[in-house]
Amino acid sequence: MEFSLTPNLTPTPEQRRAEILAAPGFGVYFTDHMASATWTPADGWHEAGVVPYGPIMLQPAAAVLHYAQEIFEGLKAYRHADGSVWAFRPEANGERMRRSSRRLALPELPVEDFLGSIEALVRTDVDWVPTGEEQSLYLRPFMFASEAFLGVRPAAEVRYLLIASPVASYFASGVRPVSIWLSTNYTRAARGGTGAAKCGGNYAASLAAQLEASANGCEQVCFLDAVDQRWVEELGGMNIFFVYADGRLVTPELTGSILEGITRSSILELAKAEGLDVEERRVDIAEWREGVASGEIREVFACGTAAVITPVGRLVWDGGEVGDLTAPTGEVTGRIRQALVDIQYGRAEDTHGWMRRLL
Numbered sequence: 458m459e460f461s462l463t464p465n466l467t468p469t470p471e472q473r474r475a476e477i478l479a480a481p482g483f484g485v486y487f488t489d490h491m492a493s494a495t496w497t498p499a500d501g502w503h504e505a506g507v508v509p510y511g512p513i514m515l516q517p518a519a520a521v522l523h524y525a526q527e528i529f530e531g532l533k534a535y536r537h538a539d540g541s542v543w544a545f546r547p548e549a550n551g552e553r554m555r556r557s558s559r560r561l562a563l564p565e566l567p568v569e570d571f572l573g574s575i576e577a578l579v580r581t582d583v584d585w586v587p588t589g590e591e592q593s594l595y596l597r598p599f600m601f602a603s604e605a606f607l608g609v610r611p612a613a614e615v616r617y618l619l620i621a622s623p624v625a626s627y628f629a630s631g632v633r634p635v636s637i638w639l640s641t642n643y644t645r646a647a648r649g650g651t652g653a654a655k656c657g658g659n660y661a662a663s664l665a666a667q668l669e670a671s672a673n674g675c676e677q678v679c680f681l682d683a684v685d686q687r688w689v690e691e692l693g694g695m696n697i698f699f700v701y702a703d704g705r706l707v708t709p710e711l712t713g714s715i716l717e718g719i720t721r722s723s724i725l726e727l728a729k730a731e732g733l734d735v736e737e738r739r740v741d742i743a744e745w746r747e748g749v750a751s752g753e754i755r756e757v758f759a760c761g762t763a764a765v766i767t768p769v770g771r772l773v774w775d776g777g778e779v780g781d782l783t784a785p786t787g788e789v790t791g792r793i794r795q796a797l798v799d800i801q802y803g804r805a806e807d808t809h810g811w812m813r814r815l816l
């Protein structure tokens with residue numbers, strides 16, 4: 458598909474854009490354009506274009522508003538020192554979006570068109586790719602049931618949109634450990650459910666637990682498996698890793714209810730290349746509590762595109778807590794984070810072939 462351009466005739470004034478890029482926050486400001494395409498059974502994907510960013514028309518009966526047939530992706534475009542702009546493993550996001558489509562009975566967007574939309578939008582709004590330290594242009598592709606129909610079946614009209622938002626480093630004042638609330642009243646996903654798909658419904662289901670976390674003074678939630686309420690799965694939007702005193706790196710294995718993060722896979726590959734022992738297996742919540750208390754687990758960190766790697770300082774549950782929020786970022790956590798960020802910003806050689814040049 459060719460994404461033809463309909464230019465925004467009233468783009469953000471240059472000076473206003475400069476102000477935004479100086480302090481972009483996260484997901485607050487959006488660029489002047491968005492990419493769009495529509496799918497119907499008769500025509501497949503069509504009406505591909507880059508159009509002015511703005512409100513979209515939707516019938517109140519649009520199926521997504523009732524039955525949540527929706528998926529999304531999240532990735533970033535990075536500005537390198539020579540001015541070039543790159544994406545980190547965008548093909549992997551495109552592949553994951555296809556897998557999510559299959560689970561949510563949405564049409565598959567070919568990876569080539571997924572990449573085409575990213576290239577077309579970034580080319581149009583390249584002045585929005587920030588140059589500051591650990592800043593980037595966050596890209597949010599998403600797809601939803603736009604058909605106006607209240608019957609329950611996969612929609613016969615679907616929209617794909619890609620919007621972009623300049624973002625600052627998640628950690629404005631340096632990397633800082635977070636506290637995690639262990640959710641035992643709620644689970645995020647169960648076997649056979651949608652946990653492995655990146656869909657809005659999973660996030661909606663995590664919000665009550667997130668409120669519980671805040672009420673208990675924590676910033677993030679950790680979910681356990683739905684059956685035994687015993688095995689560590691992941692946070693609401695990040696995967697989790699444990700660093701053992703003997704140097705092993707452990708992360709919960711993919712069971713079908715965990716989202717396969719691209720940051721997670723990249724860390725596994727980086728760690729193997731560094732010669733670290735890596736284990737993907739089930740992790741008992743007791744192993745986490747006791748491991749941190751005894752010192753057998755030296756470091757815990759969460760990972761995802763938005764914050765890259767976030768050290769976990771403390772785990773809190775109904776009746777206790779373990780860990781230390783004031784501890785400095787662990788040595789292995791810091792090293793892996795730096796290795797990843799250096800590849801993304803072009804400061805280290807991309808030996809894995811992860812970076813794709815957009816401009």
Ligand SMILES: *Cc1c(COP(=O)(O)O)cnc(C)c1O
Nearest residue numbers: 694695696716718719720761762
């Ligand atoms: C997106 C997401 C992640 C992290 O995936 P990345 O590809 O590393 O950004 C982890 N867990 C959930 C539930 C997610 O939606």
